[in-house]
Amino acid sequence: MNLSLNQRIKEFEQHLRTERRLSPHTTSNYSRDLKKLTFWCSKKSLIEPEQLDSQNIRECLMTLHREGLGGRSIQRWLSSLRTFFNYGLKNQWISFNPADGIVAPKSPKKLPKTLDVDQVNQFLSLSATSWIDYRDHAIIELLYSSGLRLAELADLNLTDIDLKEATITVTGKGRKTRQLPVGSQALKAVKYWLKHRQELKSTGLQAMFLSLQGRRLSPRSIQDRLKKISVRQGMQGKVHPHMLRHSFASHLLESSGDLRAVQELLGHQNISTTQVYTHLDFQHLAKVYDKAHPRAGRKKSS
Template identity: 45%
Template structure:
């Protein structure tokens, strides 16, 4: 039986027995066409393909510019085909088992340009739009702490009014520092700037009017209970729209902005690692790539020798 027949029967199996969606079937069909093309050019019969063939073909797909995720999908389709042939005793081994696609490069973290980050931090949400002027004060304080301290969402909403080992985190306004509980239950302290302390003082003036009796959370919702991550994301998105930012802003983007802008100004990777609470400096090094990308854009736009004819 020809390779065409094997693939056709397998596609029928996927459609009738596995009930794959038409879009998925089309993607599998494309993957099998690639396989048939490789086998024809080698040449080798489909049922006689070996592991070294598959490794070579995967490398060729990578050299042709196919993304790692797309190669992974192709290999998955091939692996399923040979597994199905193996169940019928038509192949002795699955040549795709153990063959993996190249690792996809981790995307760079998205950070705001300095001017946009400053516009958001300087923006005071309109009290009328917010519906409650106290919530506008709270939202401004949250932006100042996210961007000014590089806090994670969980670290920020975990802040309490009280201080001590029993609390997840707190802010010492007199000392100008925030003490938070980060990943792995590791505590760290980060400095809190003057702008954030000023915004915090304004929030504390009105917080008691919103907070439920006995609520220890620093940041509370309209109902007086601890603010949730989804509520924080929604309010931040709203603040960014009000400030006129042209992009969707999420809380971690402000953490990325904090790290990127600090590294651009200081160049001190070790200090940025400490402030972010990264256990390994390789995690922080992604911001050097982000910083280089920024510098490359500046160079390409401004330097006369960068322009290609």
């Protein structure tokens, strides 16, 4: 007897958790994408994965697109489907991958929103009057200093930072670890936070950042804290963790022009991702301007 699509998806999710050891966040993303497929299939009375062909996947894709799902989201959805069906091929409960060869509709690329240096300084100039302030200051300094992803920051443990060497070890996508430098201002903020952290009721947790209840601070809580700080610091819009990561990458690239180094620091597998992420290579633009504009009037460096 063939298993249903829902049963196969549960089997696949177990495989992601136990065999591939993917993070709960990544596993949740796969589950969310596959639920879109099962919802569409239930309307079409398609119960088993063996019933699905490429035309079904295309029809489901077009439905999602009409409902407003963007090109990049559909691209990720297709990637999740391919991974799921490849798992089915490996375990021999399907004979072909119905998602292969299907391309997501293109969507216009959006440039990432960044803060300029003055805006970053405005956002980081927090006056600390409580342990929560010291914690929040350390959070935003680390995000900007080392270009961390939100999940990487939330997963930090006390043992991940080396105060003497001014480095931090983070676990990124695909459970890959990388070591990053920590700037002097961020290091100072972390030291202040760790001092005040000792004053909290001991929970035995190794989490770097704790909540009022003494639990590991969740990604959602970190996002909410940054929104509140945005209002408190008089920012024009809400600052979110990824905006600080964008700003880190953009400012570093503007100053160094070293795309490969920025790629390593961000933990990107492909440099094309970094090119989209950082979007502005100021030194390159300046050289083009100096060379091409008849009235540039800029002093040439020797």
